[in-house]
Amino acid sequence: MSANVIVLQGLDHHRKGRLDQAEALYRKALAANPGDFDALNLLGALLIQRGAAGQALAPLTEATKLRPRNPDALMRLASVHRSLGDHARAERCYRKLIQIEPNFADGHFNHGNLLAAVGRIDEAAGAYRRCIQLQPRHAAAYHNLAELHCAVGQSEAGLGYFKTLLRLEPHSARAHLGLGLALDGLGRLEEALAANERGLALETAGNDIGAAAAVLGVRQKLCAWDGWTALRDRIGATPPGVSCNTMPFTLLAALDEPALHRRAAEDFMVGKRLPTRAPPSPARDARRIRIAYLSADLHVHATTVLMAGVLEAHDRSRFEVHLVSWGEDDGSAMRKRLKAACHQFHEVRQSPDIDVADRLRSLDIHIAVDLKGHTRGARPALLSLRPAPMQVGYLGYPGTIGTDCLDYVIADAFVLPFDQQPFYPERIVHLPGCYQPNSDARQAGDRKPRQACGLPESGFVFACFNNTYKTTPEVFAVWMNLLRAVPDSVLWLYRDNHAAGENLRREAEAAGVDPGRLVFADKVVLEDHLARIGHADLFLDTLPYNAHTTASDALWAGVPVVTCAGRSFAARVAGSLLHAVGLPELVTERPGDYEALALALARDPSRLAGIRDRLRHAVETSALFAPAATCRHLEAAYEGMYRRWLDGQAPEAFAVPAA
Template identity: 35%
Template structure:
């Protein structure tokens, strides 16, 4: 209890009908992130001053801190009914609407807030977030730029600006901006740098990525008081596993881990899936539900409630499959609800420390990936990435149906556009220059990336029409059409992950540079596991040389493809992977 709160309580003992005192007490509790106590104080204040717009706003803030964004939005709307000229309430309402997935409505309220207070940099930043989430990347970048114009020190706006420019393949000004973010990481203890975006920034080191994760984890989870240690596990009980993810839906995760989860030995393991994902009515979601003994929807629960549910369920191992990616629920681990807490698969790196303790006890890696900086204890699998036994099947169609020439060599890289750096693309252009009639087959991620990559090819004296952009389609059609590619070229510092497995499933060789960070070593991890060390290189000059050589040597390429087709099968063996994984779970609990 702070001296201020103690003083307010003493005053309320003398004048309990003063709404201003209840209001200030609620604000004090809210500052301490004691949202339930804040809610009680604000509710009492509202009883004494019905309809007061500021009290209604604070009730919204308390509900938001408790994770009930629908209730928060309702309070904010009530506050605006009383006084529509509150910029801060429009801002808070927009934030809640964004969390509820109502981005277009959120955009309206951010714009209303800026009409009232056009100089608010945070509102510009969050407006950029809402534009980003509706696919309006150009408007998002402009909003971030305006936020930085209003407040050059708004670091998270700079990070968002960088990441969305990467998505647009617009590399102008990025090197300087990345250097500024790295400097801020070293110098500012309160720097807000989203860890996932930081992973993809060229030049960031393994140690910096760990530092970034720890800073973020501390900012978001440092206030959480862990639960008391769980009771000692009784021998002979089934091991209770809790997988938590925002991606138990139509998502690349489905093609990696569904079969492993379904195959767990039910005589020894009991499996719960804690799902943050919206119901997309997909067969992938249904397969996850079928793979679980217990399916728990957590979108309406806050982290404390999810942790309490896990503790009541006597969970042994909490396995987070999302990490610091979109709709993260990693705050659950900060409550320490299980006997061991594992970071695996969803986030390619360490999740960092909170209050000098690792947020997760362990991270599952392999020999290629464990050479780095981790707050967790590393546990090595033969290969860290699982895969289902089958990929979705479809007819590949003809080259012409995919916009490819009937003749000529087809290089491909179906990674998301944010992974393509200026250095990587320059290497690809040099390869095309040396292999006449070849084309580069890319994912059509967004119209800005398509336009910018074509313009950059033109500057490099490569006909832009030699870049073929594959439209988004269903997973089974996307995987099938890759049959028409001859060779996949990877990206760095953020490699292909599921995309690499997709190519190897189709027998497409993959050339990769082995980098110094976790996301820059994933392709090397897969290639090492299937005995294709000859496809791993130290730099892009070596990749360029080998890509050109293979394009001009059909016999060597055929032999390499045959080797891929023969040896890649080891990646798609979920039963063996399941046995290896279960042995690790047993060892960690022992």
């Protein structure tokens, strides 16, 4: 029997899904004729199908030598190189393929996927657009191009491409969910919810967890709670082996489940990271430890409000500080302040991840500090490229990134006890006191009268200035109990969208509370916020996602915070802050105790006044509002990591001793 006949028999098995028989026949044909192109090419395709890219490399390489202008073999070889982390060879294959077949739409599409994966966003968009020019009904190209635009904050452009996709696939779950993603990015939340609901209805069973989370996330922002609890519980019960398939950040505000948070982060990172490079080896006799802080938020942003003083306090004789920015340049005083606070400021917004990693390697950075985690604008693929031998997560994300591309996560003994290590691939490092840095240079504007803030002239003011997505039905029910129990009291809430305000008023009315007792505050500049918040008598925290920066703002303004601490990092930050200012009695562990404590304080003005007096003293004396002290603790943590690296030891959890 000729080799050609054997190959055809193998192909028949292959098409029918009988891979073992097909592989045996392809190998039999190659034993008879090692130079059989079809057998080599089809064996390579089968091995890719099996997930054995490493084994597919040899037959496909040989196939492309035999027929260097064959587009199928080149495409397959490119995919193998990409899966093995050899992006340079993968790109050479794609470029050769496009040169041979310039009108091959899928060649441009797959090239675009490669470019997007390595952070070459503009080139990837160009490749997708060329694919669409050649094949105007290429739905996957529209989808990927739209997602690409949304990922870099160009939601309007993304919306246009998702609308085209919807015309091509009117009954496609991914088209409706993509539309919801773009509308969410544009703040058109009610439209986003409708699109996501439609996507969830169309999603196939067993693959709908991501769609359910998309609906859940928008409902959280809108405080539109119809079906919310059922969705949350459904996601929380995701069985092992089924992908959570959602942005991990969404789950922090819905479920206090550290194990699920880790699973979600791990699932999210599948396909979103580049194959890990070997860590670089900077000089071990460096005069200074070189630190690079990585972020998209190096402008006016909550992260930089907290971090600026720490960056300025670094001991420049012992540390060389680099800031790596891929966010907007807002031309603000904060941006100028940050540039002055470091040795070098690197603007890498237009640079691919590989180029950024190479730049940091060329600078011999010892420790890369990621300030983003899984928040909007993060670049986890950059971390997987190992730009530094030690990589650390800090401040920007209260959870795990879900892979070993971060060696450490910086926290404190309250927010992340060492018994939480099973939920973190990163090794936990404790700073003394509270992990959160804070400014000692906050400036409050002129305080306006209560009436100017929409508050009544008298009566107790409960307040919560957390983003609306942190408010859950359970927490809101407690707040309504408090309003019913405290006559003439009001609940003062931050409102980041008007629909949420209307929904909360309806919920209040359904709970038997006059909706007029909910007072909404819109976004203002920080100075004006710090001035107005002093009108509050008591700040009520949320669970499972606590107040973070908003809690430290309230404490600085002299407003006590009552919190209920959960199990996850995000659910314990306010508790850490309260311990740091000497008010641990305001930290509860059960919703019933949280409600009882808030009510007791509202009914006991003298007790509350005593707490406020202690808080005012703590603001002046606590290390929480001393960025130089926090910086010394951070530096001690970096030195501990550095010493372990010098000694050739693997990362391990440790606590920085109090000075």
